[in-house]
Amino acid sequence: xxxxxxxxxxxxxxxxxxxxxxxxxxxxxxxxxxxxxxxxxxxxxxxxxxxxxxxxxxxxxxxxxxxxxxxxxxxxxxxxxxxxxxxxxxxxxxxxxxxxxxxxxxxxxxxxxxxxxxxxxxxxxxxxxxxxxxxxxxxxxxxxxxxxxxxxxxxxxxxxxxxxxxxxxxxxxxxxxxxxxxxxxxxxxxxxxxxxxxxxxxxxxxxxxxxxxxxxxxxxxxxxxxxxxxxxxxxxxxxxxxxxxxxxxxxxxxxxxxxxxxxxxxxxxxxxxxxxxxxxxxxxxxxxxxxxxxxxxxxxxxxxxxxxxxxxxxxxxxxxxxxxxxxxxxxxxxxxxxxxxxxxxxxxxxxxxxxxxxxxxxxxxxxxxxxxxxxxxxxxxxxxxxxxxxxxxx
Amino acid sequence: xxxxxxxxxxxxxxxxxxxxxxxxxxxxxxxxxxxxxxxxxxxxxxxxxxxxxxxxxxxxxxxxxxxxxxxxxxxxxxxxxxxxxxxxxxxxxxxxxxxxxxxxxxxxxxx
Numbered sequence: 001x002x003x004x005x006x007x008x009x010x011x012x013x014x015x016x017x018x019x020x021x022x023x024x025x026x027x028x029x030x031x032x033x034x035x036x037x038x039x040x041x042x043x044x045x046x047x048x049x050x051x052x053x054x055x056x057x058x059x060x061x062x063x064x065x066x067x068x069x070x071x072x073x074x075x076x077x078x079x080x081x082x083x084x085x086x087x088x089x090x091x092x093x094x095x096x097x098x099x100x101x102x103x104x105x106x107x108x109x110x111x112x113x114x115x116x117x118x119x120x121x122x123x124x125x126x127x128x129x130x131x132x133x134x135x136x137x138x139x140x141x142x143x144x145x146x147x148x149x150x151x152x153x154x155x156x157x158x159x160x161x162x163x164x165x166x167x168x169x170x171x172x173x174x175x176x177x178x179x180x181x182x183x184x185x186x187x188x189x190x191x192x193x194x195x196x197x198x199x200x201x202x203x204x205x206x207x208x209x210x211x212x213x214x215x216x217x218x219x220x221x222x223x224x225x226x227x228x229x230x231x232x233x234x235x236x237x238x239x240x241x242x243x244x245x246x247x248x249x250x251x252x253x254x255x256x257x258x259x260x261x262x263x264x265x266x267x268x269x270x271x272x273x274x275x276x277x278x279x280x281x282x283x284x285x286x287x288x289x290x291x292x293x294x295x296x297x298x299x300x301x302x303x304x305x306x307x308x309x310x311x312x313x314x315x316x317x318x319x320x321x322x323x324x325x326x327x328x329x330x331x332x333x334x335x336x337x338x339x340x341x342x343x344x345x346x347x348x349x350x351x352x353x354x355x356x357x358x359x360x361x362x363x364x365x366x367x368x369x370x371x372x373x374x375x376x377x378x379x380x381x382x383x384x385x386x387x388x389x390x391x392x393x394x
Numbered sequence: 395x396x397x398x399x400x401x402x403x404x405x406x407x408x409x410x411x412x413x414x415x416x417x418x419x420x421x422x423x424x425x426x427x428x429x430x431x432x433x434x435x436x437x438x439x440x441x442x443x444x445x446x447x448x449x450x451x452x453x454x455x456x457x458x459x460x461x462x463x464x465x466x467x468x469x470x471x472x473x474x475x476x477x478x479x480x481x482x483x484x485x486x487x488x489x490x491x492x493x494x495x496x497x498x499x500x501x502x503x504x505x
Binding site: 086232233234235236239273274275276277314315316317319 | 448449464467473474475476477495496497498499500
């Protein structure tokens with residue numbers, strides 16, 4: 001057991017923790033990251049890798065993604081290692097005229113918010129996607145959406161943060177948060193000893209709730225399980241991200257016209273081609289606690305949904321599948337916030353499926369917040385208190 | 395013609411008398427036993443390369459033999475990509491080795 005000290009201790013070595021570590025180290029802060037397993041060993045390696053605005057609520061939510069996209073473009077030049085970054089845009093496809101109308105509304109609202117969205121007609125879809133089912137009505141595009149390899153991205157942030165002086169402690173778990181007489185943060189107790197510090201960032205993702213409870217704070221972050229299929233290497237089906245429009249309905253918990261299992265498991269097509277000549281297929285959304293077992297019924301349901309949009313996939317083998325837990329919050333926005341009751345305690349968690357998308361902007365504003373600088377975007381809508389107000393109303 | 399690698403008489407299991415059927419591999423006419431794995435039929439015909447790696451083009455063959463490693467993928471007419479170690483041979487099957495493919499993401503075009 002040793003005692004050391006740091007300006008800031010970050011709990012969690014996933015994409016959010018590493019982005020925060022990088023931006024803090026860049027501002028000259030002495031940072032320690034405490035991770036209970038391996039870097040990117042949790043949700044950040046059990047996801048796909050998108051920096052998307054297309055699936056964000058028009059307004060603050062999508063603006064935040066756009067800011068993150070700009071930062072990731074800078075990170076390509078700033079970070080020490082490559083992470084398979086590309087910015088080919090992404091599209092949503094519609095199954096009916098009703099969805100096309102809803103898509104038009106979505107596009108109009110995004111354009112009003114200043115984002116590069118446009119509608120795609122049936123012909124445009126057909127000419128780009130020769131393997132897409134013939135009955136697809138059309139879709140929409142967000143031209144700036146980009147894609148990364150999430151594990152490489154996390155590691156790239158980690159090694160660059162290390163070069164800038166950050167210390168990473170893997171296989172080290174937090175056993176307590178030490179407070180001083182005034183109730184402010186004084187240190188982090190870990191399985192490898194005490195780290196004295198005045199600033200702690202809770203970037204523990206799906207495990208952020210018990211970390212917050214260590215200082216008596218309740219945050220409504222719950223694990224939401226998602227499955228992803230990995231195809232074998234195959235002839236290219238397409239080079240950018242495709243989702244079905246009703247993915248938005250699934251994400252925001254609205255009613256869809258799909259069969260019972262598709263509805264039950266929150267299954268919606270997400271197609272993501274990779275630099276490895278294969279593609280990832282999602283997605284599902286379930287509340288089943290911390291259960292990390294693959295459910296073959298969900299895999300089958302996702303595959304069925306994918307084949308509905310890309311019939312050619314029925315003859316392409318699935319190499320393997322994996323699942324991960326996404327840190328869900330009730331309003332689908334993350335918590336990026338100081339905790340005023342416990343001076344020195346900060347939360348950067350609850351990004352559900354948007355962690356890769358929002359990591360850069362989250363890390364940037366968290367570093368600015370801790371260093372007392374003006375934040376790149378307002379983080380008021382991301383304050384953890386918004387959930388306490390809701391509780392007060394009940 | 396090379397000597398068959400098959401065991402036709404086994405000291406414990408006796409005679410191996412499955413039906414002999416015809417199939418093609420990369421256009422070449424071959425014979426195998428009905429229902430045996432494609433990889434076995436090819437191995438008995440002295441064929442060990444089942445696939446060229448899609449990125450590098452290097453040779454790939456039977457590795458785990460139990461369907462886990464996915465290394466032995468071949469193309470069967472009408473069935474798409476299948477694992478040679480698990481897929482039973484049928485009369486008239488047209489089989490092609492897995493081939494090197496362009497990479498649409500990195501832009502590598504040679505195949």
